[in-house]
Amino acid sequence: MQNLQGVDFFQLNHAFWIAERKVNVPLYDFQFSPLFHITRPRTDTLKAIIARLGAIDLYDQVYEDLKAIGFRLINSPQEHDLASELAHWYPQIQAFTPRSMIFEQVPTADQILEHFELPVFIKGNRQTAKHNPRLAIATNRAELEFILKSYQQNTILHWQKLVCREFIPLQKLDYQTQNTVPVSFEFRTFWWRETLVGAGPYWSHLVDYNWTSAQQREALQIASQAAQRLKIPFLVIDVALTAQGKWIIIECNDGQESGYAGIDAAKLWRNILTIEKQQTT
Ligand SMILES: Nc1ncnc2c1ncn2[C@@H]1O[C@H](COP(=O)(O)OP(=O)(O)O)[C@@H](O)[C@H]1O
Ligand SMILES: [Mg+2]
CATH class of the missing domain: 3.30.470.20 (ATP-grasp fold, B domain)
Structure with a gap:
């Protein structure tokens, strides 16, 4: 239950439950009270709940922890992924988004250039390194090699699979x-x-x-x-x-x-x- 420390649970306008923890990011946090009617009724049936907890590292675990106290997160672990x-959403909506390849291991520049022309957009399976352009956009081989090398060291990037995308101006x-x-x-x-x-x-x-x-x-x-x-x-x-x-x-x-x-x-x-x-x- 460590994942749920400091979480507030409340029902919004008697309609659905929210699990909230402020993350101190103004673009993410929202003050529900007093704009909305908030209640904390006791419940003994399984209730759907929306998490506003910031980024959830261990979604499967949080999902199970919530289930143990009577809540079912609105997105299942499969839906969350x-x-x-x-790697999951791209195959479903390929037609609407830049051509992309997912690499299980950090590829060499040659492996990328076999499939893409420069410039390319590199990111993790989930995210970039905070939109840092030097770690995302390669317009020449040296920049590409720099990104691939940084990828192995960067704390945000190294645990994600690497994605290479066509760069679209x-x-x-x-x-x-x-x-x-x-x-x-x-x-x-x-x-x-x-x-x-x-x-x-x-x-x-x-x-x-x-x-x-x-x-x-x-x-x-x-x-x-x-x-x-x-x-x-x-x-x-x-x-x-x-x-x-x-x-x-x-x-x-x-x-x-x-x-x-x-x-x-x-x-x-x-x-x-x-x-x-x-x-x-
Ligand atoms: N293939 C691409 N070509 C050109 N620009 C891109 C491409 N992919 C992303 N971007 C730009 O980079 C930004 C960050 O990329 P995004 O995939 O959203 O990463 P994150 O998950 O870190 O937000 C986007 O908001 C967009 O401006
Ligand atoms: Mg983004």
Whole structure:
């Protein structure tokens, strides 16, 4: 039960349970009270629950720990893996996302260049090293070799399988910084049981931007197709506009672990509550 230390359990508007621990990341944490009605009723039947605990290292274990005290996490361990590991979601939605290869062991530059032209985008099966461009984008062989070498030492990267993706130039925003990958026209979308419950600018903490309703329609069409294929109860899909004007999927994630980005969190939870109420009435 060590995994659940300091976790608060409460029911939101009598509709569903949340397991929460603040992680002190403003883009992730949300103050539910007093905007929502919060109760902590005693329960002796198995209840569905949403985790807002930040990134969950040992999902299977947390899943079991919660089950032992009467809660069933909204995404099963299989659904969690499908949402958060490229190796799982990529085969299902290949048509919408840059061509990618997963390497079980860190490959050599030659092995990569057999399958890809430069530049390439390198990341872990789950994530990059905090969007550090020097560890993600290789425009020449020396940069590629540097990334592959760093990969074995970096604490975020070394335990993940390595993924190599075709580098797709994206539509850049006016704001740029050396510390992160090119800041691009990207949006985060949240899906609750395959219904859109929130969408907003991904880089909203750095720069103000928004999409037109036509752009939104086009992007959501792709994201909703992906959501329908993946069928994950609480899912996040990030989409971006390429420099050539096409919408692509950048990645998927478990909605429980995702920050809100430029999405109004109160509205997101209200949308989820509305869907849940319709299901129970
Ligand atoms: N194949 C790609 N080509 C170009 N840019 C990419 C590609 N994949 C990701 N990016 C850019 O890098 C950022 C971080 O990549 P992402 O896969 O989302 O990693 P993380 O899981 O660490 O967030 C994305 O938000 C996007 O701007
Ligand atoms: Mg990302």
